[in-house]
Amino acid sequence: MNILVCISNVPDTTSKINFVENDTQFDTQGVQFIINPNDEFGLTRAVWLQQKQGAKITVLTVGDASCEPILRKCLAIGADQAVRIDAVPTDGFSVAQAIAAYAQTQNFDLIITGRESIDYNGGMVPGMLAGILDIPYVTNCNGLEISGTDATATREIDGGIEKVSASFPLLIAAQKGLVEEEDLIIPNMRGIMQARKKPLEVIPPAEETVQTQTVRFEKPQPKGAVKLVDPDDLDTLIDLLQNEAKVL
Amino acid sequence: MSVLFFAETEGGQLKKNAFENASYAHAIAGQLGVAVVGICVGAENADLLGTYGVEKVIRLKNAGLETFTARAYADALAQVAQSQKAQLIVLSSSADARYLAPLLAVKLGAGYLSNAVALPTFEEGLQVKRSCFTNKAFQISHSAQAVNVISLSANAFGIHENSTNAQVEDQEIAAETSKLQVEEVSKVTGQITIADADIVVSGGRGLKGPENWNLVEDLATTLGAATACSKPVSDLGWRPHSEHVGQTGKPVASNLYIAIGISGAIQHLAGINTSKVKVVINNDPEAPFFKAADYGIVGDAFDVVPRLTEKLKAILA
Numbered sequence: 001m002n003i004l005v006c007i008s009n010v011p012d013t014t015s016k017i018n019f020v021e022n023d024t025q026f027d028t029q030g031v032q033f034i035i036n037p038n039d040e041f042g043l044t045r046a047v048w049l050q051q052k053q054g055a056k057i058t059v060l061t062v063g064d065a066s067c068e069p070i071l072r073k074c075l076a077i078g079a080d081q082a083v084r085i086d087a088v089p090t091d092g093f094s095v096a097q098a099i100a101a102y103a104q105t106q107n108f109d110l111i112i113t114g115r116e117s118i119d120y121n122g123g124m125v126p127g128m129l130a131g132i133l134d135i136p137y138v139t140n141c142n143g144l145e146i147s148g149t150d151a152t153a154t155r156e157i158d159g160g161i162e163k164v165s166a167s168f169p170l171l172i173a174a175q176k177g178l179v180e181e182e183d184l185i186i187p188n189m190r191g192i193m194q195a196r197k198k199p200l201e202v203i204p205p206a207e208e209t210v211q212t213q214t215v216r217f218e219k220p221q222p223k224g225a226v227k228l229v230d231p232d233d234l235d236t237l238i239d240l241l242q243n244e245a246k247v248l
Numbered sequence: 249m250s251v252l253f254f255a256e257t258e259g260g261q262l263k264k265n266a267f268e269n270a271s272y273a274h275a276i277a278g279q280l281g282v283a284v285v286g287i288c289v290g291a292e293n294a295d296l297l298g299t300y301g302v303e304k305v306i307r308l309k310n311a312g313l314e315t316f317t318a319r320a321y322a323d324a325l326a327q328v329a330q331s332q333k334a335q336l337i338v339l340s341s342s343a344d345a346r347y348l349a350p351l352l353a354v355k356l357g358a359g360y361l362s363n364a365v366a367l368p369t370f371e372e373g374l375q376v377k378r379s380c381f382t383n384k385a386f387q388i389s390h391s392a393q394a395v396n397v398i399s400l401s402a403n404a405f406g407i408h409e410n411s412t413n414a415q416v417e418d419q420e421i422a423a424e425t426s427k428l429q430v431e432e433v434s435k436v437t438g439q440i441t442i443a444d445a446d447i448v449v450s451g452g453r454g455l456k457g458p459e460n461w462n463l464v465e466d467l468a469t470t471l472g473a474a475t476a477c478s479k480p481v482s483d484l485g486w487r488p489h490s491e492h493v494g495q496t497g498k499p500v501a502s503n504l505y506i507a508i509g510i511s512g513a514i515q516h517l518a519g520i521n522t523s524k525v526k527v528v529i530n531n532d533p534e535a536p537f538f539k540a541a542d543y544g545i546v547g548d549a550f551d552v553v554p555r556l557t558e559k560l561k562a563i564l565a
Contacts, residue, residue, distance in 0.1 A: 011381075013495055013514065013515050013518070014514050014515075017381045017384040017385050019385070037495075037496055038496075092350070092360065093353075093359075093360070096350075118381075118382055118495060119380065119381055120380050120381075120387070121362070121363060121379070121380050121381070121382060122360075122362050122363075122380075123346050123350070123362055124350050124353075124360055124362060125350075126350070127318070127347065127348075127349065127350025127351050127353075127354075128350040128351075128353065128354050128360070130350075130351065131322075131350060131351045131353075131354030131355065132354055135427070136319070136426070136427035136428045137318070138428065139318075139343075139346070139347045140343055140347070142489075152431070155343075155347075156343065156490065157343045157344065157433070157435070158342055158343045158344075158441045158442075158443040158444065159435050159436050159439070159441035159443070159444075159490075160433065160434050160435030160436060160490075161433075161434050161490075162430060162432070162433045162434075163430075163431040163432040163433075163434075164428045164429060164430050164431060165428070165429045165431055166427060166428045166429065175496075176489065176492075176496045176497065177489055180483075181483070181496075182483075211358075211359040211360070211391055211392075211393050212359050212360070212361060212389050212390065212391040212393075213389065213390050213391075213392075214387055214388070214389060214390075215375060215388040215389065215390045216387075216388050217380075217385050217386065217387055217388070218377070218385065218386040218387075218388065219384075219385050219386075220383075220384070220385070220386070223540070223542075224542075226528070226538050226539070226541045226542065226543065226544045227542065227543050227544070228538075228543075228544050228545070228546065229543060229544070229545050230545075231545050231546065231547030231548075231551065231552050234545075234552070234555055234556050234559050235559065237527070237543060237545065237556070238556075238559060238560065238563060240543055241504070241525070241527070241543070245504070245524075245525040245542065245543075247446075247447070247503045247504040247524065247525045248471075248504070248560075248564075
């Protein structure tokens with residue numbers, strides 16, 4: 001089984017969100033970058049497939065050299081090789097296009113992405129990638145079983161679960177539930193040492209079509225202080241919700 | 249030219265987000281001086297869209313569209329978008345809409361802007377404000393594409409009435425078939441989902457155990473609200489994962505979010521802070537949630553919540 005896992009380099013979940021260059025760029029100063037959590041659920045599932053059913057795992061990211069530490073981490077977790085497409089991501093489409101161009105030169109049975117990155121939250125790349133490659137895809141994927149070249153997967157829908165089946169090639173967009181957080185693999189020293197020797201290939205991007213651009217970022221208006229209500233005066237709370245907030 | 253919006257259905261009836269999409273699309277069509285066209289699959293009450301200013305609704309009646317699949321729906325929508333010369337297609341942020349939107353955009357060669365929270369402006373293309381960084385910031389995005397797809401955040405624009413008469417045109421089109429086989433759809437019925445709820449009542453570890461969830465459920469039932477929980481609660485198995493809201497769980501964009509016994513970790517707040525009004529009930533006055541909430545009660549949930557439920561029952565009855 002030949003698996004591609006697409007990885008996004010994102011700010012740690014507790015990062016302070018600030019912008020520089022006239023609010024046109026994210027301020028990376030003092031920010032720790034991590035593997036996008038949704039991608040990491042997918043990578044972990046891929047490593048399980050590799051361990052139990054046999055698979056070759058390629059991890060890929062689109063980004064500059066600053067993304068290499070997380071690719072090395074993916075290799076330490078268990079991926080076999082890494083590819084960095086040397087381009088600064090502009091929008092979801094250009095990223096999907098760059099990944100698709102690479103995937104078309106390879107023979108992947110299964111492509112795994114996260115359902116969305118926790119920074120731009122676009123949820124664009126998996127669907128666009130599936131659309132460009134014209135392969136079936138399952139988003140919000142919280143369950144995946146493979147038998148030969150057939151897959152069954154579950155998708156979280158509003159208020160329930162949908163179970164689907166498909167044959168390779170297939171793309172899934174992972175979320176929590178595909179594996180649990182306690183299942184995430186913390187690289188050990190052996191994995192870290194091996195990762196240094198595993199191949200990390202840097203390739204130039206193919207043609208790049210940018211469809212959307214960031215004009216600027218804005219931060220939400222600072223919120224007023226909380227109005228505290230006495231626990232013995234619930235009528236006041238109800239009155240505030242009805243007449244001030246108008247939500248009841 | 250037209251602005252096309254997708255009106256989703258549940259059990260043959262339009263969903264609330266269909267009316268939000270209709271209101272939003274109607275406002276944009278007004279700005280551009282073009283027609284607004286609704287598209288739905290088999291909605292029995294499609295004419296109701298007229299209430300929100302929609303004069304034309306295309307109702308698809310294909311056999312292949314009875315079960316939702318992203319590929320077939322994206323193809324059907326793309327065909328209608330082309331026949332209606334749509335310059336903009338508005339979708340909701342439901343799980344299904346977010347699933348099909350990127351496929352639709354690729355098919356149409358359209359720009360795709362997700363999580364829109366305001367009306368777009370049109371100057372040398374389209375510009376729209378979208379939420380990002382799990383609602384800790386907004387991105388003003390610009391698209392120079394001739395056709396664009398927008399998915400509108402839940403509860404961001406609201407529902408606005410503009411009564412007119414909607415002409416419903418039934419159509420059948422040959423849509424591509426899915427490469428996926430849908431084996432089974434299991435959905436809770438008769439229960440409001442977090443995605444559709446105006447009010448969400450959410451419980452955390454402060455409730456001490458799953459046996460105390462009647463507090464959350466009773467309050468939710470009284471308010472017609474959906475129930476949710478914090479990450480530790482779903483990790484401990486007290487509540488199903490599907491109720492987990494937060495950064496790695498479901499996002500919440502309700503009008504009112506009531507947090508009971510939830511301290512308010514940054515990852516939790518990231519998932520719920522698009523909710524308009526937040527109420528926190530917690531016995532720890534230092535809980536970070538008090539900094540994010542609009543209204544707060546420092547008190548014991550086991551004392552406060554049942555009394556609040558009783559009072560609300562009396563008022564809302």
